[in-house]
Amino acid sequence: MTDAFEQASMRRLAASHKRKTVRDGTSAPAVRGGDWRLATVTAVGTGTVTADGILARCMETYANPAVGDLIRIDQSSSGNWVAMGRLAAANGVAWTTPTLGTGYTQGNTTSTGNNNGAVRYRRINVQGTWFMEWDGGADRANGAQTANLLSAVLAVGLRPVRKASFVIARNATSITGVAASTSVVHSLKLDFNQDGTVTLISATAGDAETNWLSLKGIRYPLD
Numbered sequence: 001m002t003d004a005f006e007q008a009s010m011r012r013l014a015a016s017h018k019r020k021t022v023r024d025g026t027s028a029p030a031v032r033g034g035d036w037r038l039a040t041v042t043a044v045g046t047g048t049v050t051a052d053g054i055l056a057r058c059m060e061t062y063a064n065p066a067v068g069d070l071i072r073i074d075q076s077s078s079g080n081w082v083a084m085g086r087l088a089a090a091n092g093v094a095w096t097t098p099t100l101g102t103g104y105t106q107g108n109t110t111s112t113g114n115n116n117g118a119v120r121y122r123r124i125n126v127q128g129t130w131f132m133e134w135d136g137g138a139d140r141a142n143g144a145q146t147a148n149l150l151s152a153v154l155a156v157g158l159r160p161v162r163k164a165s166f167v168i169a170r171n172a173t174s175i176t177g178v179a180a181s182t183s184v185v186h187s188l189k190l191d192f193n194q195d196g197t198v199t200l201i202s203a204t205a206g207d208a209e210t211n212w213l214s215l216k217g218i219r220y221p222l223d
Contacts, residue, residue: 056081063128099151113137134218153196164220
């Protein structure tokens with residue numbers, strides 16, 4: 001009777017030790033090896049983030065981390081955590097379609113903006129550097145050339161650190177007062193200013209020569 005009781009006690013003790021060993025092994029990186037998980041950033045440090053209570057060092061490609069980012073963090077067998085980077089949104093980076101200034105019409109139809117589509121922008125990260133990317137086109141009313149192509153200035157986080165100037169496509173017409181056979185203009189200058197305005201600079205500023213313009217392919221760094 002005593003032997004049976006002792007044997008049952010030893011079996012229970014062995015089972016308890018086995019369960020504890022499994023639990024300890026599961027939580028010890030040296031036993032279970034490397035691992036990774038998804039986590040939400042709750043704090044940003046210098047080269048590090050805290051995500052779900054875990055302090056992790058950022059990869060070089062994970063630039064400009066922000067609270068709320070859903071990221072992947074990896075743990076080595078020695079217990080060190082690395083923040084691999086931000087996960088993409090379900091539908092990619094969203095575009096914003098701004099309201100244009102007076103005298104400009106969005107290229108929403110085949111007859112406006114040379115069928116380039118509406119002017120729009122988005123903030124994207126390319127290999128650790130943040131950029132503003134632009135798309136679309138617009139029509140310009142005769143004589144209309146406001147100080148800002150947009151109805152309002154761009155938010156501070158969307159402006160270039162220094163003025164960003166681009167040569168963009170426009171309708172082909174001759175320069176005012178010059179023979180069309182010798183001076184057909186196909187482009188104009190567009191400035192993205194540090195104050196958030198977007199300025200159109202045509203060959204003869206303020207005249208009616210520019211009927212449509214395209215912002216497709218414009219991209220400038222934000223740092």
